[in-house]
Amino acid sequence: EPEVTQTPSHQVTQMGQEVILRCVPISNHLYFYWYRQILGQKVEFLVSFYNNEISEKSEIFDDQFSVERPDGSNFTLKIRSTKLEDSAMYFCASSDWTGGEKLFFGSGTQLSVL
Amino acid sequence: QQPVQSPQAVILREGEDAVINCSSSKALYSVHWYRQKHGEAPVFLMILLKGGEQKGHEKISASFNEKKQQSSLYLTASQLSYSGTYFCGTERHSGNTPLVFGKGTRLSVIA
Numbered sequence: 191e192p193e194v195t196q197t198p199s200h201q202v203t204q205m206g207q208e209v210i211l212r213c214v215p216i217s218n219h220l221y222f223y224w225y226r227q228i229l230g231q232k233v234e235f236l237v238s239f240y241n242n243e244i245s246e247k248s249e250i251f252d253d254q255f256s257v258e259r260p261d262g263s264n265f266t267l268k269i270r271s272t273k274l275e276d277s278a279m280y281f282c283a284s285s286d287w288t289g290g291e292k293l294f295f296g297s298g299t300q301l302s303v304l
Numbered sequence: 305q306q307p308v309q310s311p312q313a314v315i316l317r318e319g320e321d322a323v324i325n326c327s328s329s330k331a332l333y334s335v336h337w338y339r340q341k342h343g344e345a346p347v348f349l350m351i352l353l354k355g356g357e358q359k360g361h362e363k364i365s366a367s368f369n370e371k372k373q374q375s376s377l378y379l380t381a382s383q384l385s386y387s388g389t390y391f392c393g394t395e396r397h398s399g400n401t402p403l404v405f406g407k408g409t410r411l412s413v414i415a
Contacts, residue, residue, distance in 0.1 A: 223402065232306070232407040233346060233391060246402050281345055292336065293393075293403060295345040 192216045196282050196296035203272055203303055211267045211299045213282030222265045223283040223293065224257065226250070233281065239265065272303045305330050307394045309406035316382045316413045324409045326392030328373040335368050335375040336393040336403055339386075346391060349377075382413045 195214040203209050215222050224236040237247040239257055254270045265284075269276055279300050283293040307328045314322050326335060334353045338346035352368035352375060363380040379386055389410045393403040 225405075233340075233393075233405045235402045235404055238402045248402075292348045292351055294348070297345050 192294070194282055194284055194294050194296035196280075196299050198299060199297065200300045201302070203301070205274055205303055206271050209269050209272055209301065211269075211280050211282075211301070213265045213267070213296055214263050215265055215282065215284030216286070216294055217263070219284035219286045219294070221245075221285045221287070221291075222257075222259070223285075224267045225281045225283060225295075226278040227281065227298075228278045236267070269301075272301075274303050277301055277303045305396075306404055307335075307392055307406040309390075309392055309409050311409060312407070313410040314412070316379075316386075316411065318384060318413055318415055319381050320413075322379045322382060322411060324377040324379075324390050324392075324411070326375045326377070326394070326406055328394050330373065330396060332368075332370060332373050332394050333397045333401075334395045335366075336395075337366055337375075337377050338391045338393065338405075339388045340391065340408070341388045349390075379411070382411075384413050384415065387411055387413045 197212045222239040225233050227233045235248050237251045237257055238245045256268045258266050279298045281298045282296040285291045285293050307326050310325045316322055334351055336351050337349040339349055340346040354370040366377045368375045389408040391405045391408045393405045395401050
């Protein structure tokens with residue numbers, strides 16, 4: 191089965207530093223998402239992306255966050271100035287349609303902000 | 305608007321059955337069910353679209369009552385491999401809306 195690939199699997203950074211989390215969605219998918227999960231808690235929606243623009247974002251996704259699809263395959267999440275509370279597992283997901291279509295999740299990037 | 309799941313946690317012996325519920329205060333277009341094992345990504349189980357359908361996946365099935373905005377996941381004759389956290393995710397309509405997950409139900413199946 192096709193997979194969503196995320197790199198790195200673990201990222202440790204100092205508070206205030208910028209991080210970029212990378213994802214390669216499934217090649218024929220059109221909709222891309224970032225979710226995060228703080229340890230032991232629910233999976234929280236951050237942002238959805240379609241047709242090279244953000245289609246929806248949550249209140250978590252403030253000005254410190256940005257997403258980009260720099261080429262035809264990668265989808266990145268940038269956190270400009272990390273805070274301690276940004277520590278979480280970040281999941282990328284993709285789907286080939288929206289509305290009743292399953293999401294394929296990557297294996298996640300564990301971000302630790304010290 | 306995040307869906308509400310119940311129970312928060314359940315412990316079963318192998319072979320026992322369980323029901324996990326998911327409800328929303330808003331009208332729903334679809335309900336998704338995912339299972340997540342510790343340290344792994346959520347894995348898709350099934351989607352139910354409005355229309356009150358019921359679906360099955362081996363000994364795991366689900367129903368969706370759109371009038372009550374509720375879905376239930378039924379685990380029959382549970383196996384050790386069923387252990388994990390089950391999340392329901394809901395979509396409000398068929399357009400480009402994100403999937404919003406509940407807080408999850410932690411299921412532990414013991415021998």
